[in-house]
Amino acid sequence: MLDINTLLSDRVTNMEESATIAMTRKARELKSQGIDIISLSIGEPDFKTPKHIQEAAKDAIDEQKYFGYSPVPGYMDLREAIAEKLQRENGIPSKAENIVVSTGAKQSIANVIISISNPGDEILIFAPYWVSYKDITEFAGATPVFIKGTIDNDFKITADQLDAAITPKTKAILFSSPSNPTGSVFSRKEIEDLVIVLTKYPNVLIIADEIYEYINFSGGHVSIGSFDQVKDRTITVNGYSKGFAMTGWRIGYISAPVALAKACEKVQGQITSGANSIAQRAALVAIKSDMEPTRLMTEEYIQRRGVILDLLSDIPGVKTYMPSGAFYIFPDISYYFGKSKDQVVIKDANDLSIYILNEAHVSVVSGDAFGAPEAIRISYAASEENIREALKRIKEVLSQLN
Ligand code: PMP
Numbered sequence: 001m002l003d004i005n006t007l008l009s010d011r012v013t014n015m016e017e018s019a020t021i022a023m024t025r026k027a028r029e030l031k032s033q034g035i036d037i038i039s040l041s042i043g044e045p046d047f048k049t050p051k052h053i054q055e056a057a058k059d060a061i062d063e064q065k066y067f068g069y070s071p072v073p074g075y076m077d078l079r080e081a082i083a084e085k086l087q088r089e090n091g092i093p094s095k096a097e098n099i100v101v102s103t104g105a106k107q108s109i110a111n112v113i114i115s116i117s118n119p120g121d122e123i124l125i126f127a128p129y130w131v132s133y134k135d136i137t138e139f140a141g142a143t144p145v146f147i148k149g150t151i152d153n154d155f156k157i158t159a160d161q162l163d164a165a166i167t168p169k170t171k172a173i174l175f176s177s178p179s180n181p182t183g184s185v186f187s188r189k190e191i192e193d194l195v196i197v198l199t200k201y202p203n204v205l206i207i208a209d210e211i212y213e214y215i216n217f218s219g220g221h222v223s224i225g226s227f228d229q230v231k232d233r234t235i236t237v238n239g240y241s242k243g244f245a246m247t248g249w250r251i252g253y254i255s256a257p258v259a260l261a262k263a264c265e266k267v268q269g270q271i272t273s274g275a276n277s278i279a280q281r282a283a284l285v286a287i288k289s290d291m292e293p294t295r296l297m298t299e300e301y302i303q304r305r306g307v308i309l310d311l312l313s314d315i316p317g318v319k320t321y322m323p324s325g326a327f328y329i330f331p332d333i334s335y336y337f338g339k340s341k342d343q344v345v346i347k348d349a350n351d352l353s354i355y356i357l358n359e360a361h362v363s364v365v366s367g368d369a370f371g372a373p374e375a376i377r378i379s380y381a382a383s384e385e386n387i388r389e390a391l392k393r394i395k396e397v398l399s400q401l402n
């Protein structure tokens with residue numbers, strides 16, 4: 001019998017399934033079997049999309065004008081509104097011609113990496129990194145190279161590390177701040193230090209993923225694309241999934257130098273075309289409206305961060321730090337490696353996350369997929385009640401390991 005697997009491309013065979021999505025799928029499967037699973041694996045707001053944005057989508061349908069293909073880079077009024085927001089809030093000199101709206105920031109990142117990658121090119125990725133950066137880079141034919149921050153510096157890399165890692169093959173650097181998976185935020189001083197290094201390397205592009213911009217507890221978001229020295233070679237990625245609780249609507253965007261924006265438009269035009277028309281109309285209203293719902297969600301995340309830090313500090317062997325944004329915490333749990341319960345031996349973070357899923361019925365994601373095999377990622381985009389119950393269960397099952 002023909003094994004279709006033998007016909008798949010090497011590119012796809014070598015691609016790993018997104019670990020965040022894989023773990024969430026496992027959790028859903030167990031849930032459907034009637035098991036009481038608490039999912040802390042997916043990075044997804046547990047809030048509903050604010051009402052006025054929902055209404056905007058209904059209005060767009062009622063207008064009877066938005067059923068056809070949208071322009072590939074997005075509706076012009078949305079691109080103008082995004083450019084205006086980036087100038088006003090972020091200090092990024094952006095115009096509509098710099099903006100490409102896509103089906104989620106994930107597609108935005110893929111467009112950019114596909115547009116700039118040749119074989120032999122290296123993309124320098126700050127680790128711990130968001131899972132898809134590595135696989136998108138490899139898929140695009142470039143080589144991901146990792147620079148890793150340590151927990152003592154809240155997992156942030158330093159300017160010296162960056163300087164040491166850049167080579168003539170470096171095409172771009174890629175990082176998120178606030179970060180997925182660590183929740184860490186680069187301060188203005190830290191961004192300035194990175195800029196000083198980057199000034200020495202004028203051919204290196206900067207891809208700044210700012211999708212957690214609004215979920216920032218450090219008192220201010222700093223966009224690297226606002227610095228004069230690097231603004232003409234920075235690509236700012238952002239989107240609606242996190243700050244507006246719109247994961248399923250699938251709207252993300254970039255602001256990029258015009259030639260790169262055009263390249264992304266060409267890629268997108270061949271692969272998916274313009275993003276969903278109704279979602280774009282809702283996104284326009286979201287970006288022009290009062291940000292109070294977003295502020296309220298962020299306040300709630302701060303509260304939950306306090307709860308989870310408190311509960312984690314009560315579990316022996318779990319090393320934490322203070323995340324300043326997003327809704328993740330990324331504790332070092334390597335203390336448990338080599339320990340066992342009955343026949344189950346915990347060799348690494350993959351084993352530990354499976355053990356926690358099977359025994360505590362809580363899904364978290366192994367740090368392996370984020371380039372940090374000593375940690376696990378816990379999302380606290382969940383109700384306080386679920387966070388408390390999940391951490392109680394995790395504490396209990398970890399105490400059973402000897
Ligand atoms: N970047 C980061 C750092 C993320 O955590 C996510 C989460 N999905 C994305 C990009 C992609 O977001 P989306 O495609 O939902 O806009």
Ligand code: GLU
Nearest residue numbers: 018020021041042043180
């Ligand atoms: N970005 C989220 C996460 O890291 C959503 C899942 C995904 O797109 O990978 O969990």
